[in-house]
Amino acid sequence: MQGNLPLVFSVTSGKGGVGKTNISANLAVSLSKMGKRVVLLDADLGLANVDVVLGMAPELNLFHLFHKGMNLQKVLCQTPYGFHILPASSGVAEMLSLSTGQKLVLLEAMDFLEDKxxxxxxxxGAGIGDNVLYFNLAARERLLVLTTEPTSLTDAYALVKVMHLNHAVNRFRVVVNMAPSEKAAKQVFGKLYAACDHFLDGISLDFVDFIPHDATVRQAVIKQVPFCHMAPQAPASLKITDIARKITSWDVDAHLDGNIKFFWKKLLFQEQSVA
Structure with missing residues (x-):
């Protein structure tokens, strides 16, 4: 970390069902246990489920920020695990694609968090939809989650390809989830690396770690409790803790243009200049 500038990183995937939200929530728990101040933004705006994973039922969410004039402080929700969430709505068509005006509303609201x-x-969300690409472009770092399933690998490559060719994003950090072994995890990462190296110039892929298949994870999901809280010594929990420690060594990019300090200001301004 540099100064009090927050590190914004996305947890993303090409395919749904790879455990992305569960990883996001448990990383938030682990970083909070390390004394870090964390906010988890549910950016799967149309099919939100961060609150479900955490066993919470917030009264307000980002729909109220965009459509009801609520301020960020009211939407921000404290969890029992030491961090806050910005919950989104589920099954609301108006949230499926943010307008430039809504991006500006969220941008201005986010300034409240900058030094906090x-x-x-x-x-x-998963895939290559507008919101997924937008939030990935907004982040300083991207943690790409995949599993050893062939469809997960194919869809992860599709996301990397679109981000690289259409938006000049060159660096991704990779976690392989629900892996039967470290060898299997590194094999699937190797396949993604080989495909990117062969077809895409200038891509940097960093294998962060793998999370083993662990029955504790499913038990925690059923109970709607973060698995690293329910069973901190479980294999998956220990790996999440290791990944969180690695994240604390990531540096915020010190080279930011002008007064563009936080989240997606640069991206939004570029979008407005093109319009």
């Missing part, structure tokens, strides 16, 4: 947090974790 250390990490903003952005749990994106």
């Amino acid at each position: 947090i250390d990490y903003l974790i952005v749990d994106t």
Whole structure:
């Protein structure tokens, strides 16, 4: 970390069902246990489920920020695990794609957090839709989650390809989830690396770690409790803790243009200049 500038990183995937939201929530728990100030933004705006994973039922969410004039402080929700969430809505068509005006509303609201947090974790939707690409572009770092399933690998490559060719994003950090072994995790990462190296010039892929298949994770999901809180010594929990420690060594990019200090200001201004 540099100064009090928050590190904004996305947790993203090409395919749904790879455990992305669960990883986001448990990273938030682990970073909070390390004394870090964390906000978890549920950026899967149309199919939000961060609150479900945490066993919470917030009265307000980002729909109220965009459509009801609520301020961020009211939407921000304290969890029992030492961090806050910005919950989104589920099954609301108006949230499926943000307008430039809504992006500006969220941008202005986010300024409230700038000197109050250390990490903003952005749990994106899956795939290559507009919101997914937008939030990934907004983040300083991107944690790409995949599993050993062939469809997960194919869809992860599709996301990397679109981000690289259409938006000049060159660096991704990779976590392989629900892996039967470290060898299997590194094999699937190797396949993604080989495909990117062969077809895409200038891509940097960093294998962060793998999270083993662990029955504790499913038990925690059923109970709607973060698995690293329910069973801190479980294999998956220990790996999440290791990944969180690695994240604390990531530096915020010190080279930011002008007074563009936080979240997606640069991206939004570029979008407005093109319009």
